[in-house]
Amino acid sequence: MKYEQFRTLLSQALGPKRLAHCDRVADTAARLAEKYGADVDAAYLAGLMHDYAKKLDQGRLYEIAQEGQLITDPCEEKVPDLLHGVVGAYLLEKSGTITNKDVLQAMASHTVGRANMSLLEKVVYLADYIEPGRTTPGLEAVRQATEKNLDEGLFLALSNTLTWLLSERKVIHSNSILMYNWLITEVLN
Numbered sequence: 001m002k003y004e005q006f007r008t009l010l011s012q013a014l015g016p017k018r019l020a021h022c023d024r025v026a027d028t029a030a031r032l033a034e035k036y037g038a039d040v041d042a043a044y045l046a047g048l049m050h051d052y053a054k055k056l057d058q059g060r061l062y063e064i065a066q067e068g069q070l071i072t073d074p075c076e077e078k079v080p081d082l083l084h085g086v087v088g089a090y091l092l093e094k095s096g097t098i099t100n101k102d103v104l105q106a107m108a109s110h111t112v113g114r115a116n117m118s119l120l121e122k123v124v125y126l127a128d129y130i131e132p133g134r135t136t137p138g139l140e141a142v143r144q145a146t147e148k149n150l151d152e153g154l155f156l157a158l159s160n161t162l163t164w165l166l167s168e169r170k171v172i173h174s175n176s177i178l179m180y181n182w183l184i185t186e187v188l189n
Contacts, residue, residue, distance in 0.1 A: 003026075003045065006097075007048070013053075018054055021131065022049070024133050026044045026045075026048035027047075028047065029043040029046065032150070036119060036123065037119070042103050043106075043120060043123050043124060043127070045103050046102075046120065047128070049107055052107070053083075053088035064091065065087055065090075068086075070083065073173050075174075076173070084111060085112075088108075089104040105121060106121045106125075109121045109125065113158060113179035115175070115179050115181070117154075122150055126154055130143045142157045151188060158176065158183065159180075162176065162180065
């Protein structure tokens with residue numbers, strides 16, 4: 001099978017529940033890619049590997065991010081788990097396991113988003129949010145919006161996330177704010 005080496009690597013890095021989540025994200029990303037005209041293979045691979053570094057402890061995530069000069073926001077020091085996407089992409093690129101820059105970028109941006117996301121990045125971000133195993137409040141509306149318009153689904157997913165972060169008094173990564181402003185001013189206007 002085409003992705004078996006990646007699944008083997010992933011199963012060594014993650015537990016069964018997280019691996020099942022990655023499988024569902026890969027399937028969802030491939031379906032969205034086909035629907036919206038993105039590269040289906042790239043979407044599947046980015047979706048499959050997006051949480052590669054998720055099980056690393058907070059200290060190790062931060063250490064690797066410092067080594068790779070991946071820190072972009074002070075909140076990453078307070079919440080190193082925000083780094084799992086960029087760290088996973090960094091580790092897989094560094095080892096030569098994944099060389100496709102678009103796949104690596106989609107993996108890196110799936111956690112907090114960013115302005116000027118590519119179609120592939122949008123697909124993977126949303127696939128992670130709406131995969132069938134998720135049960136967060138407001139999810140069905142995001143799923144419905146995504147089926148009608150990818151950008152509307154993206155905006156609703158991000159809005160729900162920001163609303164939750166605000167209500168819980170959690171830090172908000174600057175890339176998420178930049179993504180929100182980009183969506184409002186340049187994508188959905």
